Amino acid sequence: NAGVTQTPKFRILKIGQSMTLQCTQDMNHNYMYWYRQDPGMGLKLIYYSVGAGITDKGEVPNGYNVSRSTTEDFPLRLELAAPSQTSVYFCASSYGGVRGRAKNIQYFGAGTRLSVL
């Protein structure tokens, strides 16, 4: 049971560089999410998607972009990395159906720790 898989686990970027954080899920979930977690803080929603081809901004979208070309994959792109983007990034997915609230739990990947220096 792979669940939600994120790559890479760690990355160091220089200011101004770009990178893509990969996220894939094998649970056939409709909904996918990207969060960031800063030290001592909870998770803040960056972007989310309710299905292939549909994405929308969350609470902190500036400096990021996403795409959802397949049900399984939801990559997060950082353009022009800045020190303020140093954080741990989590991808999550949920069923997103109408078969009862209990099925709509978000399952998380192991995270990507990113440092921008």
Add this chain to the structure above:
Amino acid sequence: EDKVVQSPLSLVVHEGDTVTLNCSYEVTNFRSLLWYKQEKKAPTFLFMLTSSGIEKKSGRLSSILDKKELFSILNITATQTGDSAIYLCAVESEGGAQKLVFGQGTRLTINP
């Protein structure tokens, strides 16, 4: 703006103690409240509480939801060192996509 506040932010107790973690919220059109446990990596799901299920229990962990006073508590009895983690509370409100608003988390440390 939806808001979730957890307290305390940090708690250190001895193995065997009972702890109570608090979560208060202000959201428009509440749908559900979730508790997650975060050890070194990914948050893992503990409980979901909704209007139709305001009390949940699993082993030494239990949680209640007070929809009138807008808070939830997570109780852990007979704590063990393996309970050391960050406990996150999150609330889903109306608006589609089952988006969650998270609290800051409570860092719980259990000393042997």
